[in-house]
Amino acid sequence: xxxxxxxxxxxxxxxxxxxxxxxxxxxxxxxxxxxxxxxxxxxxxxxxxxxxxxxxxxxxxxxxxxxxxxxxxxxxxxxxxxxxxxxxxx
Amino acid sequence: xxxxxxxxxxxxxxxxxxxxxxxxxxxxxxxxxxxxxxxxxxxxxxxxxxxxxxxxxxxxxxxxxxxxxxxxxxxxxxxxxxxxxxxxxxxxxxx
Numbered sequence: 001x002x003x004x005x006x007x008x009x010x011x012x013x014x015x016x017x018x019x020x021x022x023x024x025x026x027x028x029x030x031x032x033x034x035x036x037x038x039x040x041x042x043x044x045x046x047x048x049x050x051x052x053x054x055x056x057x058x059x060x061x062x063x064x065x066x067x068x069x070x071x072x073x074x075x076x077x078x079x080x081x082x083x084x085x086x087x088x089x090x
Numbered sequence: 091x092x093x094x095x096x097x098x099x100x101x102x103x104x105x106x107x108x109x110x111x112x113x114x115x116x117x118x119x120x121x122x123x124x125x126x127x128x129x130x131x132x133x134x135x136x137x138x139x140x141x142x143x144x145x146x147x148x149x150x151x152x153x154x155x156x157x158x159x160x161x162x163x164x165x166x167x168x169x170x171x172x173x174x175x176x177x178x179x180x181x182x183x184x185x
Contacts, residue, residue, distance in 0.1 A: 005122070007166070009122040010118050010119060014114060016115075028096065032138075037179040039180075042091045042092075044096075047123070052180055075180050076177070076180065077139075078143075079155070079168075085124055085168060086168070089128060089143065
């Protein structure tokens with residue numbers, strides 16, 4: 001499934017035009033992205049939570065060459081799926 | 091930000107729709123994504139990330155409170171891999 005399929009779904013179920021449906025779907029992901037870029041978490045009940053985590057700098061290793069490298073401190077995004085979603089899958 | 095906040099923001103941004111329509115649209119979006127994962131489909135949102143299903147093997151677990159061993163059946167769990175654009179967005183503003 002890609003964004004086009006999601007847009008198609010909104011279009012069929014909501015009765016908005018293709019363009020309107022596309023605008024809504026694009027905006028949803030844009031708003032979520034902006035919020036995460038600001039370090040905010042995004043909680044979608046029934047689906048899951050997107051949380052930005054701070055990672056400290058650490059020493060790592062290139063798995064291919066075994067060479068030691070330093071990994072800088074960074075922010076990463078994690079997704080924790082909702083119990084509802086996990087239940088639905090099993 | 092919760093789903094509710096997302097709906098409010100979306101309505102402010104797009105203006106032309108009612109809160110009800112927007113709420114309905116947002117629910118359709120996440121429901122259709124849930125349905126896709128249920129079918130075993132992966133979801134690819136360019137610039138955002140991919141959702142895939144990962145299988146967890148059955149294993150022996152332990153109730154952490156009572157210490158009783160229990161068998162955990164194999165199960166499916168959703169996995170999210172952040173897209174490049176979003177990964178850079180998240181990391182840039184922080185450092």
